Amino acid sequence: MEKQHLTIAGGGSTYTLGLLMSLISEKDNFPLASITFYDTDIERQQKVAEASKVVIKEKYPDLEEFIVTSDKETAYKDKDFIFVQIRTGGLEMRIKDEEIPLSHGIVGQETCGPGGMAYGLRSIKDMIELVEDIRFYSKDAWILNYTNPAAIVAEALKRVFPEDHRLINICDMPISIMNGLATLINRSVWDLDPGYFGLNHFGWFTDIYDTEGHNLTDEIKNKILSEGLQPESEIAEDPSWIATFKQVEQTLRDFPEYIPNTYLQYYLYPKKMVEKENPKYTRASQVIGGRAKEVFEMCERISARQTIADEKLEGDVHGVYMVKIAESFAYNKNEKFIVMTKNNGTIPNIPKEAIIEVPALITSNGVKPIQVGEIxxxxxxxxxxxxxxxxxxxxxxxxxxxxxxxxxxxxxxxxVNANIANDILNDLLEANKDYWPNFA
Known part of the structure; x- marks a missing residue:
């Protein structure tokens, strides 16, 4: 099995250590010759990289090369895969994305509504530049992008790189939900075969089968209605995610045809979502004071002690999902995953140019979406x-x-209110003047 050369663009992300552990857990199926971290925030990346060196020494000693760089050529030249996870403006701008809409009584969330629009408009320029840089040095590398808000980013990239079939946009939410569904019925998430359709953060599970073809949908629905749905893995103890998954029960009661993506709560119950938020201590502040702080403190401990012993460090389900998709591209495994792709008639009664999120076969020749039919x-x-x-x-x-x-x-x-939309837009324009283009 040929070894791959991989770059993680956004090496200073708080998700990088978990992704590294996911790569390690899949190393027999996705063997790597080299891993490269690339980030423009050198100090932040270095903290993650120093801990990663210890992880690699203990868990991946057969890795031939580990590179940490802020140089584009070093990061992208002669690579097979680029995993992309960037956040233009950082968590500091995410706070504004959430606080500004909430100050007007509107949902404040990083990928949905006005906050998602703000984040998306910041992301587009950097993502276009990043893909251009990658293609300058590695024209055939697979680019697996999970930069949010994925829907807006994917729509923009589609226009600039319409024929780039090795540029794939992926979201971790479907697999995170499936992980919770699998736990409800005491199954492994990798034993589930879902039917799904929608846009990113805006979709529904139509059916859930197991790998032997048994339909588990009614059993899962009944479990959700009787027991509720709980997050699993790395978000299992997060109060915000617990509340988010709990909302699935009400959504399913109101609209029992399909199992909803958790993000639909913001669109179907916006007033309720606003009422539960604190405009002065949003989700972004929780992340800064919680997971982000914990990850960098763990990096410091690992670097100081030169061991990962006694640390709770393991691969997460969305990291493994990303790696498994890469495996299927690399070795033509023809396996099925939920990914984002151009519609082109997969759902015949919506625009063919829309970027949809559906199950697809992943091959060395690209993404082969599975027909959904009219909705x-x-x-x-x-x-x-x-x-x-x-x-x-x-x-x-x-x-x-x-x-x-x-x-x-x-x-x-x-x-849905033009007056409020105007007021929010004025505030967002001021907050993002260093990031957005000029709007006439």
Whole structure:
């Protein structure tokens, strides 16, 4: 089995250690010759890298080369895979993404609603530049991008790189939900074969089968309604995620046809989502004072002690998911995963150019989406409205149109009020003046 050369763009991310452990857990199926960390934040990356050296020494001694760099050529030249996880503006701008909408009584969330629009508009420029850099040095590398908000990023990248079939956008939420569903029925998540359709952070599980073809959907639905759904793995004890997964029960009671993606709560119950938030201590502040702080403290302990003994450090399900997708690309395994891809008739009664999220076969020749067929009026209406918001946001970026930003926000189900949309937009324009293009 040929060894791969991998770069993690965003090496200073708090998710990098978990991703490294996921790579280690899959090293027999996805063997690596080299791992390269690349980040523009040298100090932050160095903290993660020093701990990673210890992890590699103890858990991956047969890795031939580990490189830490802020040089693009070193990061991207002659690579087979690039995993991309960047956050333009950092967690500090995420605070503003969440606080500004909440100050107007509107959902404040990093990927949904006005906050998602703000984050997306910041991400587009850096993501385009990053892909151009990668393609300059490695024209055939597989780029697996999980930079948020994935829907807006994917829509923008589709326009700039329309023929780049080795540029794949992936979200970890479907596998995180499936992990919770599997636990409900005492199964491994890797034994589940889901039917799914939607847009990113905006979709539904239609059926859940096991690998032997038994339909588990009704059993899972009944379990959700009787016991609720709990997050698993690295988010199992996070109060915010516990509340998010708990909401699935009400959503399923109200709309029992399909099992919802957890993010639908923001669009279907926006008032409730606003009421449970503290505008002065949002999710971003929780992350800064919680997971981010804990990860960097762990990095410091590992670096100081030169061992990972006694540390709770393991691969997470979404990291393993990413690696398994890479395996299927690298070795033509033809395995099925939920990924983002251009519609092109997979769902015939929505726009063919929309970026949808559906199960697909992953091959060395690219993504082969599995036909969904026409969807019902309720889902079609929701998806077309959400896609119009995403499309207008990206239109606005490339055209410099403030009008289209206002149209996008007014369409978004978390807002739907033009006066409020205008007020929020003014605040976001001021907060993002160093990141957004000029909007006329």
């Amino acid at each position: 019902g009026t309720f889902y079609k209406g929701l998806m077309e409205s959400q896609y119009a918001y995403e499309k207008l946001t990206v239109d606005a970026y490339f055209e410099g149109s403030r009008l289209k930003l206002l149209q996008a926000l007014t369409l978004n189900r978390t807002v």
